[in-house]
Amino acid sequence: MKSPAGSALRPTRWDVVLAAAILLAAAVTGYLLYGNTGKSESLTAVVTRNGEEIARIPLDELEEPMELSVEGEYTNIIRAERGRVCIIDSTCPGRDCVHQGWISRPGQHLICLPNHVTVTIEGSSSSGVDAVSG
Amino acid sequence: MKRIVRIFACAAAFLLLAGCASGEKKKAEAELYAMDTVMDLTIYATNAEEALSAAQEEIYRLDGLLSYTRSDSQVSAINRGAGGAVEVPVEVMDLVSTAVAISQRTDGAFDITVAPLVQAWGFYTGEYTVPDKEALDEILPLVGSGLIRLDPGAKTVELEKTGMSIDLGGIAKGYASDVLVEMMKDRGVSSALLALAGNISAVGTKPGGDPWRVAVRDPRDGSAYVGILSVSDLTVATSGGYERYFESGGKRYHHIIDPKTGVPADSDLTSVTVISQSGTTADALSTGLFVMGMDKALALWRASKDFEAVFVTQDDRVVVTEGIADRFEFTGQSGGYAYEIASR
Amino acid sequence: MSGVTRKIALGACLTALALALSWAESLIPLTLFIPIPGFRLGLANIVTLFALYFLGRRSAWSVLTARCLLGALLAGNLTALIFSFSGGAVAMAVMTLLYRNRRLSVYGVSIAGAAGHNVGQIAAALLVLGGWAPLAYLPPLLALSVLTGALTGSVSAALFRFAPAERLFSPV
Numbered sequence: 001m002k003s004p005a006g007s008a009l010r011p012t013r014w015d016v017v018l019a020a021a022i023l024l025a026a027a028v029t030g031y032l033l034y035g036n037t038g039k040s041e042s043l044t045a046v047v048t049r050n051g052e053e054i055a056r057i058p059l060d061e062l063e064e065p066m067e068l069s070v071e072g073e074y075t076n077i078i079r080a081e082r083g084r085v086c087i088i089d090s091t092c093p094g095r096d097c098v099h100q101g102w103i104s105r106p107g108q109h110l111i112c113l114p115n116h117v118t119v120t121i122e123g124s125s126s127s128g129v130d131a132v133s134g
Numbered sequence: 135m136k137r138i139v140r141i142f143a144c145a146a147a148f149l150l151l152a153g154c155a156s157g158e159k160k161k162a163e164a165e166l167y168a169m170d171t172v173m174d175l176t177i178y179a180t181n182a183e184e185a186l187s188a189a190q191e192e193i194y195r196l197d198g199l200l201s202y203t204r205s206d207s208q209v210s211a212i213n214r215g216a217g218g219a220v221e222v223p224v225e226v227m228d229l230v231s232t233a234v235a236i237s238q239r240t241d242g243a244f245d246i247t248v249a250p251l252v253q254a255w256g257f258y259t260g261e262y263t264v265p266d267k268e269a270l271d272e273i274l275p276l277v278g279s280g281l282i283r284l285d286p287g288a289k290t291v292e293l294e295k296t297g298m299s300i301d302l303g304g305i306a307k308g309y310a311s312d313v314l315v316e317m318m319k320d321r322g323v324s325s326a327l328l329a330l331a332g333n334i335s336a337v338g339t340k341p342g343g344d345p346w347r348v349a350v351r352d353p354r355d356g357s358a359y360v361g362i363l364s365v366s367d368l369t370v371a372t373s374g375g376y377e378r379y380f381e382s383g384g385k386r387y388h389h390i391i392d393p394k395t396g397v398p399a400d401s402d403l404t405s406v407t408v409i410s411q412s413g414t415t416a417d418a419l420s421t422g423l424f425v426m427g428m429d430k431a432l433a434l435w436r437a438s439k440d441f442e443a444v445f446v447t448q449d450d451r452v453v454v455t456e457g458i459a460d461r462f463e464f465t466g467q468s469g470g471y472a473y474e475i476a477s478r
Numbered sequence: 479m480s481g482v483t484r485k486i487a488l489g490a491c492l493t494a495l496a497l498a499l500s501w502a503e504s505l506i507p508l509t510l511f512i513p514i515p516g517f518r519l520g521l522a523n524i525v526t527l528f529a530l531y532f533l534g535r536r537s538a539w540s541v542l543t544a545r546c547l548l549g550a551l552l553a554g555n556l557t558a559l560i561f562s563f564s565g566g567a568v569a570m571a572v573m574t575l576l577y578r579n580r581r582l583s584v585y586g587v588s589i590a591g592a593a594g595h596n597v598g599q600i601a602a603a604l605l606v607l608g609g610w611a612p613l614a615y616l617p618p619l620l621a622l623s624v625l626t627g628a629l630t631g632s633v634s635a636a637l638f639r640f641a642p643a644e645r646l647f648s649p650v
Contacts, residue, residue, distance in 0.1 A: 008531065008584050009635045015586030019624045022593045030617030051165050093260020096378055101356050108357055114260075116167055129362055130340070131174070131329045134351035134372035134405055 044122045045085045072115040162186040168197045171331035178325040202301040217296035236418045237279035244422030245393040249301040262380040270396035308417025311335040335369040353404035360466035369413035373420035374405030399425040410441040496525040496545040568598030589627030
């Protein structure tokens, strides 16, 4: 049999070629997978009442602002503009939901407790956050 | 041929054993409205669905027991019977007892007897008013945990004066999360995230083994975070004036009333996040520390061993206690915050 | 000891060794530095390479299969088996094709094996998890496989020097 020294145990020129080929494959797949999608994933606001989904608003595709009125025990007026959404008015006591202001990132939500309404922006939570305290 | 059959038999045996040794983890989640707030429960376990329904039932049970607003709750019974002793289940008595202890610990900053004051400001009904000094002076004598009498032998809770009332809202969610965490552990669940409004309990780790990531909201900008905590088997609770407030005459009045003054706590903090193994402690202390202000809060932390905290100050600093700093990822730079670590 | 018995005994030792290396490397929190789920050094490949070079293809496949089955049994879950075997099988296939090639040393074979392992695992992830998300990890994993492959290759090369030269490339 062959002596191991020199043949199989020392790096050869072709090893380097192989390594370079794999790196090239990495670069190519990298470009294909990441290169084209410069825009962020499409933002959708999901409106639920009592845990049931009642509306989906594609925030990215809004040409002009729109308003959605949600009736429950109280009335919430949801205003959606390109890339962001808020609850602009409400007949609930306290109006905490109106104070929450605009949200624009996946994972964020607006809540009107008395009316059991939530507005959530869909998508994987940004920076891998599982929950928000506060 | 025979060899191949034998090989397959062995492989099959292994596969069966491997599959049986521990089933696959399933995910169960639910969003429910209880205890005056919205809750998000996420459980990863082989018995996830069962654990989830058990958890939901327990939340509704506790809500019924401890709710300030429901007239058939034990808390309402205590409040109606103010001026006399009311018999209550041991569970309620223990919780009131714990609340009183924390009240002493925070030198009265956290106090469940603050309900009549909160009522006067209109936070329960949404009809906000700014009470005048006379009105507050009349109510202040009714506030103070020293006015609660507990009789373990007779199993009674007594609010000494008529007109007193207690609200366990500042501690109930923390308590509920502790009960739920026990429940999960009893059922062998080692991966769950129980978010009871701003009170978040991380059971074990995520299915992949990484700790749960809980962000701390920026009090000034609801869509941003001042930092992200990586936690496992801990409860995170935040309190801040920004959560609930109203404006009148150009001034902002928030919902965390200082039991000693009767007005919204004039704190140098915009939010306090407490991290502890005890949800009850985290929930109550987050309110107490907010009222106490940074200096007293840090002093309490230094004298204690059972919690860590993240403070966000009025002058835009994020101060993290050193025990949790290694698990805190500061993200508040873009919000204009400075980052500090408080040492013992 | 007859040849077959020797091979069985060695195979068992190697399987145990591979399992131990696998467990040991899982203790290193690599994901802290390189946040890709499941990223590992692949030290068990050293054992696979040794089996391949010194015991032949059949023994190497047996050791791989045994290691995967036992690993899954010890971990207690089926998905572990699917992922480790898919990665291992592709790696083995690639290495089996390349190991006798005179133009490549154990370094190259190891690198190719590492790349194959990652490809196999991502393929399994696509099947098991559904969706195309796992593909996002392919580019960085491929690039990293050059590093981890070189690392395990160099450890292997150092170790192989201690083995009897005439056993190298023993017949299938």
